[in-house]
Amino acid sequence: xxxxxxxxxxxxxxxxxxxxxxxxxxxxxxIVLVSPFRAWMVDRHGxxxxxxxxxxxxxxxxxAIAVIPSRSGVNDAVIAVLVAAAGASAPPxxxxxxxxxxALIDDRNLLQAAYSLDGVxxxxxxx
Numbered sequence: 001x002x003x004x005x006x007x008x009x010x011x012x013x014x015x016x017x018x019x020x021x022x023x024x025x026x027x028x029x030x031i032v033l034v035s036p037f038r039a040w041m042v043d044r045h046g047x048x049x050x051x052x053x054x055x056x057x058x059x060x061x062x063x064a065i066a067v068i069p070s071r072s073g074v075n076d077a078v079i080a081v082l083v084a085a086a087g088a089s090a091p092p093x094x095x096x097x098x099x100x101x102x103a104l105i106d107d108r109n110l111l112q113a114a115y116s117l118d119g120v121x122x123x124x125x126x127x
Contacts, residue, residue, distance in 0.1 A: 058091060
């Protein structure tokens with residue numbers, strides 16, 4: 001399975017193709033494993049103080065991954081570390097947004113509509 005590095009697709013070496021190393025799997029696994037810590041950070045420090053550093057780190061790591069040329073000779077382990085760091089720093093925006101809706105809207109019917117709109121937007125984003 002190819003690894004996405006820069007603007008080109010590089011082949012993934014067979015010796016490193018165990019299931020959790022593939023970048024999308026590693027990214028998803030890291031998100032799942034680190035999500036309790038990210039939730040704790042948001043609870044302890046509030047959304048504004050927790051999400052801004054997470055979003056900045058996430059953006060910086062994605063840019064670092066994107067600028068690695070596919071034929072640069074960068075070790076796949078370096079890419080794996082960057083992918084794992086991206087998963088660890090991915091901000092939990094969907095969850096936090098649902099808590100913001102409840103703080104912004106008092107009317108239960110309007111709040112239900114906001115939750116529905118938020119759910120549809122999440123699904124559209126992920127499709």
